[in-house]
Amino acid sequence: MDKLANMETFVRVVEIGSISGAADRMNIAKSAVSRRLKELETHLNVQLFHRTTRTMHTTDTGAEYYKHCLRILEDLREAEEATSQAHCVLKGPLKLAVPSTFGVLHIGDAINDFLQEHPQIEFELDFNDRKVDLIQEGYDMAIRIAELPDSTLLARKIASIRHVLCASPAYLAEHGEPENLDDLINHQALVYSLSKDVSHWRIETPSGKQQKVKINPVLKASSGEFLLSAVEKGMGIAHLPTFVVHKGLKEGRLKTILPGNAFGELNAYAIYPQTRHLSRRVRTLIDFLAARFDGKPYWDQ
Structure with a gap:
């Protein structure tokens, strides 16, 4: 019995939650995974898993054994890496x-x-x-x-990731610039569609108060680059990270809105x-x- 191979197989089954998934990840047959688990349980004379037709969960003994296996395998890998890679390229x-x-x-x-x-x-x-x-x-x-x-x-x-509200000069010339947070509901909002709440922007006022501001989303998209293009073309006001809009702001294609507030970090x-x-x-x-x-x-x- 190859104890280390069996321990690694056991750890992988615990992490993935199934024999078939572990077999796919390890690129070996499901029968080989099952055999290694059986060998391990027979050698230890314990049951490591509660098995049903669909799921596998560790027993209390199996969960404790998993922790020991992790430490042993990680110590072994650390030793191997320290020895083999000390003078080798990455x-x-x-x-x-x-x-x-x-x-x-x-x-x-x-x-x-x-x-x-x-x-x-x-x-x-x-x-x-x-x-x-x-x-x-x-x-x-x-x-x-x-x-x-x-x-x-x-x-x-x-x-650190900081956010700002911004719009193009052309949009602001046509629609006016919001004077306060309540004005935002009257403007076209360009919204990141994977946000938890696409109907509000969470804002921290200069006094430190957290405020949820109602918006009018006219365009939702899961791409920051698409939203950047839309806001630069004057489609509305966007709430975007500075890592997306910094060049547009620097080059004058965009202008920050209500800069006294914090728009999420x-x-x-x-x-x-x-x-x-x-x-x-x-x-x-x-x-x-x-x-x-x-x-x-x-x-x-």
């Missing part, structure tokens, strides 16, 4: 999920520069605003712009599962991104 695959607009406008250039330093890294990049399941879909890490809830994920801040995080060994490749990339965007982001300077 190489191997990295599967990364990044937000579509932020990824194309800013993370893409960072990845290209990272590859200049580490040309043997094999990136697989998913530019998408959907919330991926890192473990189920086999991602090493992801970049997310959000208020992160408590979860099984670990996170490191990469950059989030953070961009590098996230990764706490149940997965953090490879030297991932650690190096996270350090690189954190250093690149450290302090006040260049798009806000």
Whole structure:
């Protein structure tokens, strides 16, 4: 019996939640996964899973054994990496999920520069605003712009993300400029459709008061780049991150609206599962991104 192979298979089944899913991820037959689990339970003389026709859940014993397996496997991988990579170049695959607009406008250039330093890294990049399941879909890490809830994920801040209200000079010349927050309901709002609430903008007034402002959304889209194009063409007022609109503001194609208010500040995080060994490749990339965007982001300077 190959104890390490069986332990790795057990860990993968726990993380993915099924034998078939683990078999697909490991690129082995389902029968091989089942055999390894059976060997492990026979060797330990315990039941590691509660099995039904559709699901598998660890027993209390299995959950405790899973924690021990993680520590053992991670210690082994750390030892192997410390030994084999101490004097070697960084190489191997990295599967990364990044937000579509932020990824194309800013993370893409960072990845290209990272590859200049580490040309043997094999990136697989998913530019998408959907919330991926890192473990189920086999991602090493992801970049997310959000208020992160408590979860099984670990996170490191990469950059601050500030939002503004803006419109084109042509739109403001035709429709007038809002004088206060209540005026916004009388204007055409261009809205990011994946927001939790597409009927309101959350705003912090100069006094520090949080306010939910009713808006009139005339255009909703899931693409920040499309919304940027629409607002520059005079279609309405948009609530967008400064990493999207900074060039338009600097070059005069856009103007900020009601600048005395704060229109939302989030953070961009590098996230990764706490149940997965953090490879030297991932650690190096996270350090690189954190250093690149450290302090006040260049798009806000």
